[in-house]
Amino acid sequence: MPERTLQLGVIGRPHGVRGLVHVTSYTADPADLAAYGPLDDGTGRRWRLRWRGDGVAQLGEVVDRKTVWVADRDTAARLTNTRLLIDRDRLPAPAEDEFYHADLVGLAAFGPDGEELGRVAAVHDYGAGVSLEIGALLIPFTRDTVPEVDLAAGRLVVQPPGEVEARP
Secondary structure (H helix, E strand, O other), X not given: OOOOEEEEEEEEEEEXXXXXXXXXXXXXXHHHHHHHOOEEOOOOOEEEEEEXXXXXXXXXXXXXXXXXXXXXXXXXXXXXXXXXXXXXXXXXXXXXXXXXXXXXXXXXXXXOOOOEEEEEEEEEXXXXXXXXXXXXXXXXXXXXXXXXXEOOOOEEEOOOOOOOXXXX
16 A cells, blocks of 8 residues: 555445445544545555445446446455555645544654654554554553654654653
């Protein structure tokens, strides 16, 4: 996946026999996934979707500027686990003090004393809050533990919780 491409969703298992599929959307409002227009799958194929129910969509491949809708279960089944991607520049700018997780990956992390702790290797969100993986550290992504994020400079400042000793 190119560096500036983000995953907005994934195609799941088929739903019924007429080509519908379950789709997991990673957009704030799942219904917004269809509004982004054609989505790439990482292999050069582009897909449109129309929601047909809660988490169920009709998929169509864009071929020569025309949409060819999936019409049978077997074709839909072959699309299971297909990622739906978008170029980062097609997304709206985040609000002030909000960040796309992908924009945080790779930032240099510094302690409050200026010592480099490493780079953000991954951003995890298991439902109880977002965490940043920096080397062996897993830091909650809150204003208290990450008081400064400077995307333009490619860095952030980490103030580890009291029980964590930050060492590179």
